[in-house]
Amino acid sequence: MKRSIKYFLSIGLIMIIGLLSTGCGSNKATLNVYNWGDYIDPDVIKEFEKEFNVKVNYNTFATNEDMYVSIKKGGTSYDVAFPSDYMIERMIDEGLLEKINKEKIPNLSNIEDRFLDLDFDPNNEYSVPYMWGTVGIIYNKNLVDDVVDSWNILWNEKYSGQILMLDSQRDSIAVALKKLGYSMNSRDRKELEEAKEELIKQKPLVYAYVGDEVKDLMVGEEAALAVVWSGDAVAMIRENENLEYVIPKEGTNLWFDNMVIPKGGKNKELAEEFINFMNRPEIAARNTDYIGYSTTNYKALEYLPEDIVNSKVAYPADEEIGEVEIFKDPKDFLKVYDEIWLEIKAQR
Amino acid sequence: MRMKWTSYPYILWMIIFIVVPLALILLFSITTGEEGGIKNLQFTLDNFKRFLDPKYLDVLWISISLALKSTAITLLLGYPMAMIIAREKPKRRNIMILLFVIPMWMNFLLRTYAWLTLLGKNGLINYIVIKLGFKPLNLIYNDLAVLLGMVYNFLPFMVLPIYSVLIKIDKSLIEAAEDLGANKIKVFSRVTFPLSIPGIITGITMVFMPAVSTFVISRLLGGGQYMLIGNLVEQQFLWVGDWHFGSAISIIMMAFILLTMAITAKFDSQKGEGGRLW
């Protein structure tokens, strides 16, 4: 018995020494990055670490909402985060973001003009564009024999148990609002109630509400139809040729994910270095190639293979996108959105 | 030997890390206002009132009914198993119990993940089903999958306590009953079963408690369509950020569990002996 205790203690000691010599012992500056799952080429992080002789703590989130809560509540200080349009608006309003020193980010000039000065952050005082895209339906040609051109197909009972929805409240409610012909930024209780009823009606047909696993499920042909972000569609089509991406005719959401510096971070200057680094053309190209999303960095396009640059999924022409809306922060209506989403999820 | 003082460090620890945190969520549950300073909090019972809304009561009811179902199934499956093992010879018995414990030591997430690969539309079970000439079944992302996940994860919690009570039953009692002419069914219903009740109660609480508060099984095997009470707490704390309401739900959940424990403890006459926790 005594012997085993001694072993136990000595293992502990070795591990403590190990910790001191590897992790905390080094005086390298660390950068806490907070990004969506599957949203960067991991080698890019390694390269940044090497070039600037720093350590990057890379953390992921699944939706804008959980990212917002963890930044708002504090407790962990992130140096760089990647929220979307409406969330950036909310974070600016609530004073959660640092102003970015544009002089430190010369590569801002690589960004295409149409992604700058957008409504949620005029003058880009707080955010630097990263990726953009649309929301649409991806479907498996072998499993769907109807024409897919409308959100209505997600309510078609023929595909019961084969439909995947996004586990993200804004996106799913937007789909229902668009199906009904309303604005996806609706601030009308009646319209939102109707959207809720639609989603509850749809629930028996839905296979699952998913996040990143949508890729695995669609590529593995576990489901026939899914609501996805365009970049994920690119990645999926690359792995399974039977898949096709469609932007429904009722219109869709045009979204932008930008890089921001949350207040409370410890390394603002390093964070700006990182944002600048991410906008080097070849680095932006590598990220784009790896994750499949559409870059906002026009100089990166030169480094990308033809099939990506010409992809209609990733870089659709304006007429192909049709009518689009950009999400706005619901502000005082947020509670209504939260409640509706909860009711949909709790419905049996 | 009286050495009370050796427990003082722990008492301090307990106050900081057990008492204060619970006091904090109790405080948050009966207040509203931005967190950060106690000064800004205002007393209210709205968080509890809000829970009385049918949609939240539904969530509570679904969680309870799923947990009850999984408890019933584990009891039905586990009791015979415990009896079979208890009747084996000591050496064999220990091996069998060890075999029961090994999967329990495997990471809980991995055990749940295992079913994810088995139940999928193109998973192994459906592969066999198709090979046999049937149409593939919808196995995952429904009630059944969540229930299966619970039963699979918690079955050992039911078998082990029942088993440990069964092996302690005095053999001579059974022999005496048999000598007095009782048949097997009578022996079971009049002797074995009543004596094993403490084990059953421990088993029930040990299965019901984690089942009612889980959010992982419902998340992974329920495909995001299941809002159980555990998911509701997770959602309020991590996604919505309404800590006041989240705290109120936690308090309700805690009260519910402690009440259940108190009631079962009342039934548990042989407290302390049969009621071992693991």
Place this chain on the structure above:
Amino acid sequence: MVGRILRRIYTFSIFLFLYAPIIVLIVFSFNNSKSRGVWNGFTFKWYVELFKDVEVLKALYYTLLIAVLSSIISTIIGTFAAIGIYGMPGISKKIILNLNYLPVLNPDIVTAVSLMTLFRFLRIEFGFITMLLSHITFSIPYVILSILPKLKQMNKHLAEAAMDLGATPFYALRKVVIPEIMPGIVTGALLAFTLSVDDFVISFFNKGAGVTNLSITIFSMARRGINPVINALSTLMFAGLLVLLLIINSRSSKSISERGDII
């Protein structure tokens, strides 16, 4: 006779139910494709990928580090606490024991959010420290609960006799009491270790930037879909578990078979 066969079949099916998923996981960790139903030939590539995966390795490191540290600290605090509680008068003993039971009885998620609230309240940066503190907190009660029965079994007059013979209280503690309750201490330490390795819920709410454990990593991987790397990881963990069990078993097989229970 029929009864025996039925019993055999029943036993077999229950064990099949318990082990089939694990065996499938293990088998498919050697499968040469991402497919979850079809066998496509033997490969080690998922293991190679596993060892290249920095995330997993880091998580493994933190899992073990936290498990070792939290089990050592909680065993030390818990042992002294148990001795102290044992010597307490009635009422305060009852209060302490009931409070001690709280983390055991409370649903994990309540313990988790209450600790999270505390850390946010105290403005402690989430990370290694918060995770370690919360693991110690949920481990100590189990350590105490496994030591107290041994104290009850101990002869009360043993330590008194030692002190009568001139031993200081500390000496008596070290030379008489601790050896007497050693089996309980070891059980408690092992229990704390396994609880810590296995914990998901409490760590999930109290993790911080750059610090996760295996459970959290598996959860976030599983949320991204089926990944044979997880299968490879499970196989290694299962093998590790078996080795650990064999070691423990050969060291204490005697005491186990005498007591007739495992933990």
